[in-house]
Amino acid sequence: MKLLFSEAQADYGRYLYPYVVWALPEAGEAPADIFNAGFLPSARGLEQFYLCRHLRVSLAQFKPSSENRRILRKGEGLTMKLVPRTGFELTPARQEFCLKYAEARYGAGVMPPERLELLFNSPLATHLLVFTEAATGVEVGVALLYLEAPRVAFYRYSFFDLNHPNRSLGLFLMTTAVNYFKEQKFTHLYLGTCYSEKALYKTQFAGVEFFNGFRWSPNMNELKFALRRDPNATSHLLETVAYRQEFYAGDLQKIASASAFNVTLK
Secondary structure, three states, X not given: OEEEEEEOOOEHHHOEOOEEEEEEOOOOOOHHHHHHOOEEEOOOOOOOEEEOOEEEEEHHXXXXXXXXXXXXXXXXXXXXXXXEHHHOOOOHHHHHHHHHHHHHHHOOOOOOHHHHHHHHOOOOOOEXXXXXXXXXXXXXXXXXXXXXXXXXXXXXXXXXXXXXOOOOHHHHHHHHHHHHHHHOOOOEEEEEEXXXXXXXXXXXXXXXXXXXXXXXXXXXXXXXXXXHOOOOOOOOHHHOHHHHHHHHOOOHHHHHHHOOOOOOOO
């Protein structure tokens, strides 16, 4: 892959000169290779990826915990079906359902109908998980997925009935997906980014790990350190002595040796 570094707003007074790291796949590279290197695809599709702090579940290590099983039991009476995007019609009723969810969850106007249609028609929407009440046939949730079997299942977006009696419906959708792709012998299920403590609900699966900028880390204390770090800190993370000492014995060479990146300059 080719890397591009897009300059972001600098803080000259604190010697912080940020760059957003983009990856562009080269011939012979599959999107799964870029996912595995710590990148997620941009909204434009699979031609451009961005480096970020995101989560995945190593499904070989996943075994439902008592809490996972409790969430799954709360979905009794709901059925799930994997549907190719080409076999799913975004009807006016489904569009209204998704827009109602998006307005309640993200705010008015954040996801207008045009954006929703682009989302469903994106190359990143290869399949959907459709959740239905068995007794009534009423759809109560859908999850948009990008699948590249057996290496990648990317749980990109979900829409569900916020007024459903099952108050853990969103977590039920995600837990069902983790369990299902484990059974289908996928390697990883990617769960999106984690930049606030509100997103820590995604970490309740055995085998979860996050990309920390140089490797996939299974250490959730390391993730919480990054989340709870002072936003006004005058140094970036790898300059933070407490971080390096606690998780890498203060050894920058140890960090470098763990890095997924090894660049040979022309």
